[in-house]
Amino acid sequence: MSSNVTEVNRPLTRSNNWKKRLSGLKAWLYLLPALIFLGVFMIYPLIDVLVYSFEEGYNSASQTSFGTGFYNYAYVLHDPYFMQAVKNTFIIVIITVPLSTLLALLISLGLNSIKKLKELFQTIFFLPYVTNTLAVGLVFMIMFKKTPYTDGLINMVLAIFKRGPIDFIDGPYWAKMFVMCFYTIWVVLPFKVLILTSALASVDEVYYKAAKIDGTSRFRMFTHITLPMISPMIFYLVITGFIGAFKAYSDEVAIFGTNLNASGMNTIVGYVYDMLYGDAGGYPSYAAAAALILFAIVFTITVINLLISKKTSVK
Amino acid sequence: MRIKFEGLTKRFPNRNKKIKAEVVAVDNFTFEIPDGKLVGLLGPSGCGKSTALNLICGLETPTEGKIFFDDDDVTDIPAENRGVGMVFQSYALYPHLNVKKNIMFPLQNLKGDQKLTKEVMEAKALEAAKIVQIEELMDRKPNEMSGGQQQRVAIARALVKMPRVLLLDEPLSNLDARLRIQTREEIKRIQNETEITTVFVTHDQEEAMSISDLIVVMKDGAVHQIGKPQEVYDQPANLFVAKFLGTPPINVFTGKIKNGQLYIGEDMLLGKDYVKDVKDQEVFVGIRPEGFVLREGKDGVQDGKNGCFHAELLAVEVMGRDTSVVFSSADSEIAGTRHRAIVSSDNNVDPEAKKVAFDVNPKKVFVFSKESQERLI
């Protein structure tokens, strides 16, 4: 009996197998474009960048190198421009990430407590997300810039308080950093406000009702109900915020122009691109080393963030 | 504590913004809930019973009218100052806090000279947990408990601050059938023990009937009848109340009063003794399933001929203690309704018979005006 069954089944299985293989082939065909593009522009570069970073003295014109080692890393780490870029990046990260998250939280709380005009405010607040950072950066630049013809809008406001005038674009470091952070926050806030507003809205109203009946103060409602419930989203924002801020670059170009080294406002990513191309360009090895250092920093910070968030949520 | 309503009204703007007319969720409530009683607000969904509950606890402010707790006008008092405890339909247990912290939460809100030490709070939490018998679960998180256990925690949290009024919003709707019966007895027991005036909202008439001292039947924001469960069942004020209470539901037919007698079709149901001086008119006749008495023929078997109410027999369902006779009538209020009479299983009904005849128990027959749907007899 059993042998009978097998015999009957055999041809069927064979044709099934053949069919399966065909449909497998078809699936790969559907995947092919994605695989090719990812292979050429993501996977290969990933390996290649490591190679670059260890090739000493690589010259992109002659495509030759004279050895392998850590020289590129050493060079980058001893480059004052790189150290300045690291310092700038860290300052931007440390100031803008907590401040923007906090500000976003306040704004979202405000948005969630009103009914009238809520949608209007939400739409306005989101506007910077869809604007070209380079373009609006230029507007910020002229608002803050002091020229021989005019002190600029911001200095006019400062004059009311008997301060200034300060050149925010070509002046002291702290002033430039202030504009930078201000603009960065202006740019990143829409996303954070959006995420937090929807996180807040997703907290079931019934918890607040229950708390209200029990006479819970607003502050306690916030710290004991709202915060614990939206904490996953806050952590998400902090983590992505850190990653994003470490990659700051085009916002800097928007305010200070392409020659960031000259204005002392370069960032790590800016340094990478400058090494690759631009006035000091043509050194993909240095660029690769700098990019990998950045990756290491971001990776470490992200892991620390994840550990903290895990610990907090377990508690 | 006594709760008194005076012309209490709540109107909402229509959700469909195109419709200007406001929705009346609570319409001119004027009645009193006596101290220490368990009161059920009963009505179909959307009848405004939850809004009424929210008005009592202060989550909503009324459009018109007043609410009194004893003699205090609490209409404008915010929820936190009313001293009410509330159990929400979804329980609203804080998911990130364990049972003990959930129960202690209201106590930690107290300020000034009302502030309690940690020991006192823990003692009170334990006491509340004991009332609802969950003292072994104090370290669990809400999502580690069954629906019934969560319900108890929610009640404990509402009780812990010794509220003047306890409010329960659809307390049993999230529980399965077996737990439901158990929990409703539990609610009755807790209310008896604490003697706190308790108001609960439900759409399930059986639930309301089984445990309430008093039920308030609502529809479209208006109170249709208030009374003890049995009273409301036996003496419904109008067609809606009669239909809403009772399983299986009451059977409704169209009929008329002619020459001081009640007719359904050609059958004369009630004579002058019952009809008294109600004017001749078209009416609705409601007959409770248990109000039918099988009229048996000569040989002790149903013959469908004698009796004061005749109908087409559809099926006979034997349920052990009772037998349910399913029939249809040309005079149904809604054509094609499958009516149901519950008779003693001692009766012999031939399932093959096409016709069935009943006598009726006049106490179980209610007559309503066709126009106003108010009860006439």
Added chain:
Amino acid sequence: MNDYTQLGKKARTAKTIRLTVTYVLLGIWGLIVLFPFYWMILSSIKGYGSYNAEFTPKFFTTSPTLQNYKDAFTQVSLGRYFFNTFLFTVVTTALMMLVIVFAAFAFSRLQFRGKNLVFTLFLSLMMIPSELVIITNFVTITDMGLRNTFTGLILPSVTSVFYIYLLKENFEQIPDDLYKAAKVDGTSDLKYLFRVMVPICSPTIVTVVILKVIECWNSYVWPRLITDDPQYFLVSNGISEIRENGFGRENIPAMMAAVVVISIPLIILFLIFHKKIMEGVSRGGTKG
């Protein structure tokens, strides 16, 4: 009883104050957000002479002019940048949609050996920062002689692991029975994909398109690396070029006119689709 009335009154006053403060603060931030837009429009309609004559900038102008817009299109090749960006955006988005729809279809609907392995690899690619791979891509494109070509601009950005993932999740929600029914009716996979799956998932597809369009319109880094011929500049590079070399540096009103022109398409798109865009972004978009 007196006590109670007072309590009620106090609660109401507190609420009014709280609401007022909230509105004022939200209004202030709204002003901060909107002001740069106002300022750029205002500056763009001030005449060159009158702008430079204002040592203290004025918040309005009595003699608006459109001359700056004329200058923006004639003195620098703003029209060219605009067209380039438009072309780049449309082609990149269209190509990417094709690539990701196919890939998402393969992952969600077709069975093949190694599917889970490949998909896991895909997911892990999401963690790779673009800064890391851009270096080699720059070299690759340069070596292929594709600098200053549209091909070079477009090719590296026609796939997105994240969007494949988003679409795959959406595709998977379509019940199996639909696929089986289509198979029984003799519908080919390709037809099923475009006649059934794509229409059903059109909300997600539209979201992805919008997000990609925003990304393309604002892209700066890659175009900057790959083009140095103004013939191929996108608007972002154009702006940076204008800032450094255009209009004789100090013609700020003309610059602002260019900025307005560049910002307008996306703002209009946003005003029309603001609900959709915000929904899409909150479902998993990040900037850039």
